[in-house]
Amino acid sequence: MSTLVAADVPEARSSSGFRLAMLLPGALVTFLLILFALGLVLFLAFRGNDGSLLGIGLTVENFVTVATDPLYWTVTLRSLVIAGLVTLATVVTAYPVAYYLAFHAGRRRGLLLFLVTLPFWTSYLLRVFAWKIVLAYNGVLNSALIESGIWSEPTLAFLNTPAAVVVTLAHAYAPFAILPIYVALDTIPKSLLEAASDLGARPFTAFRRVVLPNSMPGVLAAALVVFVPTVGDYVTPAMVGGPASTMIGTLIQSQFGKANDWPFGAALSVCVMLVILVVVLVARGADRRFGSRT
Amino acid sequence: MKAERAGTKRDGSWLGVYVLAYLVFLYLPVLLIPLFSFNDSIQAAFPLQGFTLQWYQTLYGNPVLSGALLNSLVIAAVAASGATLCGITVSYMDLYGRSPLAATISAIARLPILIPGVIVGISLLILVNLIGLGPSRVAIVLGHILVALPTTVVVMRSRFAAIPKTVREAALDLGASDWTTFRRVMLPLSLPAVLSAFMLAFLISFDEFIVVFFLAGTEPTLPLYIWSQLRFPRSLPTVMALGTVILAVSFIIAGTAEILRHRGLGAARRNPA
Numbered sequence: 001m002s003t004l005v006a007a008d009v010p011e012a013r014s015s016s017g018f019r020l021a022m023l024l025p026g027a028l029v030t031f032l033l034i035l036f037a038l039g040l041v042l043f044l045a046f047r048g049n050d051g052s053l054l055g056i057g058l059t060v061e062n063f064v065t066v067a068t069d070p071l072y073w074t075v076t077l078r079s080l081v082i083a084g085l086v087t088l089a090t091v092v093t094a095y096p097v098a099y100y101l102a103f104h105a106g107r108r109r110g111l112l113l114f115l116v117t118l119p120f121w122t123s124y125l126l127r128v129f130a131w132k133i134v135l136a137y138n139g140v141l142n143s144a145l146i147e148s149g150i151w152s153e154p155t156l157a158f159l160n161t162p163a164a165v166v167v168t169l170a171h172a173y174a175p176f177a178i179l180p181i182y183v184a185l186d187t188i189p190k191s192l193l194e195a196a197s198d199l200g201a202r203p204f205t206a207f208r209r210v211v212l213p214n215s216m217p218g219v220l221a222a223a224l225v226v227f228v229p230t231v232g233d234y235v236t237p238a239m240v241g242g243p244a245s246t247m248i249g250t251l252i253q254s255q256f257g258k259a260n261d262w263p264f265g266a267a268l269s270v271c272v273m274l275v276i277l278v279v280v281l282v283a284r285g286a287d288r289r290f291g292s293r294t
Numbered sequence: 295m296k297a298e299r300a301g302t303k304r305d306g307s308w309l310g311v312y313v314l315a316y317l318v319f320l321y322l323p324v325l326l327i328p329l330f331s332f333n334d335s336i337q338a339a340f341p342l343q344g345f346t347l348q349w350y351q352t353l354y355g356n357p358v359l360s361g362a363l364l365n366s367l368v369i370a371a372v373a374a375s376g377a378t379l380c381g382i383t384v385s386y387m388d389l390y391g392r393s394p395l396a397a398t399i400s401a402i403a404r405l406p407i408l409i410p411g412v413i414v415g416i417s418l419l420i421l422v423n424l425i426g427l428g429p430s431r432v433a434i435v436l437g438h439i440l441v442a443l444p445t446t447v448v449v450m451r452s453r454f455a456a457i458p459k460t461v462r463e464a465a466l467d468l469g470a471s472d473w474t475t476f477r478r479v480m481l482p483l484s485l486p487a488v489l490s491a492f493m494l495a496f497l498i499s500f501d502e503f504i505v506v507f508f509l510a511g512t513e514p515t516l517p518l519y520i521w522s523q524l525r526f527p528r529s530l531p532t533v534m535a536l537g538t539v540i541l542a543v544s545f546i547i548a549g550t551a552e553i554l555r556h557r558g559l560g561a562a563r564r565n566p567a
Contacts, residue, residue, distance in 0.1 A: 018472040019387070023396060025376075026384035030402040033440050037417035038409075044420060053424050097316050100309040112313065114552050119320055121494065121548035123501035125517050126537045129524065130323040133330065133338040133534075140326055143339035174320060225407060232410020235504060239524070249412040256416050256508060266420070269413045276408060 038273075044266035053262075062267035072251070072268070079248040080275070082165055083231035089170040090226045091219060094177035098218075099211075101178070102185035113182070120175035128239050131168040135159040135240060160242025168240050169230050176229075177222040184218020185211070220283045227279060232272055248272055327541065331534040338530065349535035359536070362519035366500055369431055369515060373438035374495035380439065381446025381491050386476065389454050390462065400451075404444045411504030414440060419508045433509040441505055442495035449494065449555065453487035454480065486554040493551040497544055516540070 046058045066072045097116060105112050119127065134140045135158035142154035158164060188211065196206035234249035241247075248268065255265025330338040334346040353359065380403070387393070388400035406414060414437065422433040457480065465475040481488070503517040510518055520536065523529045 015472050018476070019391065019393075022383045022387050022391070022476075023399065024383075025380045026387070026399040026403060027395075029376075029380050029439060029443065030384075030399050030405075033418065033421070033436055034402055034405060037421045038413075040420045040424065041413070041417045053420065093316065096309055097313050100313050104309055114549075115317060116320065118545065118548055119324065121497050121501075121551075122324065122541055122544045123503075123517065123537070125501070125503045125520060126327060126541065127324060129520075129533070129537065130327055132524075133326060133530070134323055136338070138337050138339050140330075140338055140340065143337075143341075147340045171319070171323060228408055229410055232412045233504075234412055249410065252412050252416065253507075256419060262416075262420070265416060269416060272410065272413065276410075280408065 047263040086169045090177040098181035162245040164240040180221035181218040184215040328538040349531040366516040370499040373499040376439040377442035377495040385451035415505040415508035429511040437505040438499035442498040446491040449491040490551040490555040
């Protein structure tokens with residue numbers, strides 16, 4: 001704030017002062033809080049757990065442990081499968097909604113857009129908590145099924161399963177997927193669709209050959225914004241997942257908590273970022289392939 | 295042509311039914327929280343046991359809860375101010391700064407979308423320990439500026455981009471300095487978006503849990519208080535009452551922000567002066 005005041009010399013036309021003041025807040029936050037902080041994680045990942053953050057003894061021991069202990073492979077694989085399923089479920093279910101918004105909503109478009117994005121602004125913790133009371137042994141779903149005579153006894157099968165994690169995460173991140181797909185569909189020129197139907201394409205062919213390829217950048221963006229937060233999630237596995245759904249985020253969190261081995265937690269974080277980097281690059285590649293087709 | 299149009303109409307109505315079902319899926323679990331917060335039973339289960347306000351009464355006179363609420367409000371206000379300031383300056387320089395540095399900063403500012411919250415949390419935990427700050431309210435504010443930054447940058451950038459280029463050029467041609475142009479022309483024209491960005495950033499910070507978990511010192515925020523209460527089955531109805539209040543306030547703030555984001559845009563386009 002003080003930097004802005006310092007530049008307040010109205011008639012001086014000090015262009016460089018203005019630039020400095022305007023660049024400073026963003027530069028501080030991005031370089032210090034993002035790049036430098038991530039650099040620290042990378043540095044710490046190569047340190048031993050000797051109780052100090054800085055030090056000269058560098059080691060690759062953390063990464064050797066991650067690579068050789070099958071536990072970490074299992075948990076990483078599980079995180080990828082869960083995040084992959086969540087991404088698939090959210091994108092596939094969100095696509096028709098985005099399609100309706102782009103082509104059929106008419107006057108209701110503004111209201112519908114608001115309704116599908118509103119849950120995004122509500123507490124993530126509460127959305128996950130809602131599923132806990134739905135799936136619990138003496139919870140909403142069990143009691144509703146018994147009440148309606150479908151089942152005679154409550155089942156433990158809902159809560160504390162990987163499936164519960166998938167459903168909860170898919171619900172929590174559903175609003176993330178609609179917007180990018182909608183934006184991509186909305187920017188398709190209507191003349192393209194008219195051309196397709198004038199040239200004799202049936203509606204389904206027009207969809208498969210014109211609409212779907214043109215919306216792929218939005219689909220990939222949606223997949224990315226759902227995949228990234230879910231692959232590192234630790235709250236949902238803790239709330240509804242039970243011990244069989246420990247994810248990589250859970251392990252990282254415990255290294256900075258109970259296990260108290262920050263360097264190893266940092267190494268796990270670096271591995272997660274590498275996985276995300278690979279996914280981003282694959283999505284980029286796919287984007288370019290689809291982009292060149294249009 | 296007529297048959298085809300009828301075909302798309304029919305597709306549209308089927309899709310309409312699907313969209314309705316999707317909205318039910320989106321809202322039903324969340325709306326169970328208010329439903330059971332008025333239910334006269336410890337268990338969140340059917341059949342409903344009758345109407346009560348006792349869970350709301352337990353919210354009163356709870357010093358830990360009101361402390362956490364105050365903490366959350368202060369942190370959200372400060373973090374939202376910081377994130378909005380950064381969002382304004384970063385997006386303005388990205389659009390009008392004509393420098394590779396400004397473009398780089400803008401690109402990095404949107405990077406937190408591609409970092410899982412747990413890693414944002416631990417990287418800041420390492421940082422604040424390194425500079426001797428430790429887990430604290432200041433640390434939480436820094437974390438929330440980071441989490442809210444992509445949103446404020448996107449909101450402000452699209453607003454600045456919607457103001458016709460000629461408006462800024464006219465101001466500069468008439469002799470206004472960069473600073474005057476920014477403060478007297480561009481900022482007033484985008485004021486509704488500034489308020490919208492602030493409110494959204496406020497909501498993000500107020501509801502944030504994943505990052506705050508690592509950065510909180512001795513004073514919890516509201517989501518951390520809720521998390522600590524979830525261990526006790528007896529306090530679940532109270533959590534649901536608290537959750538209902540939070541949901542209601544979130545809906546109102548998000549709705550206002552949505553209206554503000556679109557307000558005045560048409561006027562700025564039609565009548566740039």
